[in-house]
Amino acid sequence: xxxxxxxxxxxxxxxxxxxxxxxxxxxxxxxxxxxxxxxxxxxxxxxxxxxxxxxxxxxxxxxxxxxxxxxxxxxxxxxxxxxxxxxxxxxxxxxxxxxxxxxxxxxxxxxxxxxxxxxxxxxxxxxxxxxxxxxxxxxxxxxxxxxxxxxxxxxxxxxxxxxxxxxxxxxxxxxxxxxxxxxxxxxxxxxxxxxxxxxxxxxxxxxxxxxxxxxxxxxxxxxxxxxxxxx
Numbered sequence: 001x002x003x004x005x006x007x008x009x010x011x012x013x014x015x016x017x018x019x020x021x022x023x024x025x026x027x028x029x030x031x032x033x034x035x036x037x038x039x040x041x042x043x044x045x046x047x048x049x050x051x052x053x054x055x056x057x058x059x060x061x062x063x064x065x066x067x068x069x070x071x072x073x074x075x076x077x078x079x080x081x082x083x084x085x086x087x088x089x090x091x092x093x094x095x096x097x098x099x100x101x102x103x104x105x106x107x108x109x110x111x112x113x114x115x116x117x118x119x120x121x122x123x124x125x126x127x128x129x130x131x132x133x134x135x136x137x138x139x140x141x142x143x144x145x146x147x148x149x150x151x152x153x154x155x156x157x158x159x160x161x162x163x164x165x166x167x168x169x170x171x172x173x174x175x176x177x178x179x180x181x182x183x184x185x186x187x188x189x190x191x192x193x194x195x196x197x198x199x200x201x202x203x204x205x206x207x208x209x210x211x212x213x214x215x216x217x218x219x220x221x222x223x224x225x226x227x228x229x230x231x
């Protein structure tokens with residue numbers, strides 16, 4: 001690694017914000033929807049994401065009540081936010097359900113679901129499609145749907161490979177409309193004492209303040225009706 005390359009990490013502060021260090025780009029991604037309201041891809045499709053300015057260090061709201069989302073404005077202290085982390089430290093692989101058929105292995109960790117909706121359509125879903133993945137068109141669509149899962153709840157591995165098929169991400173953070181923070185590209189997420197969670201290519205962090213799996217999103221923002229104002 002070049003000495004000029006700055007390390008990047010996210011620190012979960014006690015009952016406070018996520019402090020992002022190392023000049024991590026911050027952007028927003030929107031789901032491109034079909035006429036039936038089904039998410040098809042992340043917009044902009046095939047375009048390099050840009051930000052107007054990359055800050056060396058910044059704090060992102062974790063309590064869900066900042067008046068300056070996605071940034072922290074100190075509201076967590078006023079409302080008495082309880083940001084106790086509860087997520088297990090074991091590798092994700094220890095919690096995954098396994099589905100295998102015709103040369104593909106799909107694994108699923110339901111506790112990471114953020115309800116992004118890329119895993120199914122009004123006709124089918126990835127759990128059904130893997131049974132039919134011998135069809136090249138079905139397999140290609142399945143792989144694309146799994147790669148669009150922002151949290152990495154779903155992963156697919158070719159049976160002869162040792163690692164899942166993953167999208168190539170430049171280390172960055174994207175806000176999802178009315179949803180979590182989408183951390184991409186293997187950025188370290190750690191507690192204030194420097195204890196890091198498993199580094200993964202796709203991670204979604206709670207920013208509604210109500211997840212039962214903090215610091216990770218568990219989809220509670222949908223039930224809570226969480227809204228963002230940075231759009």
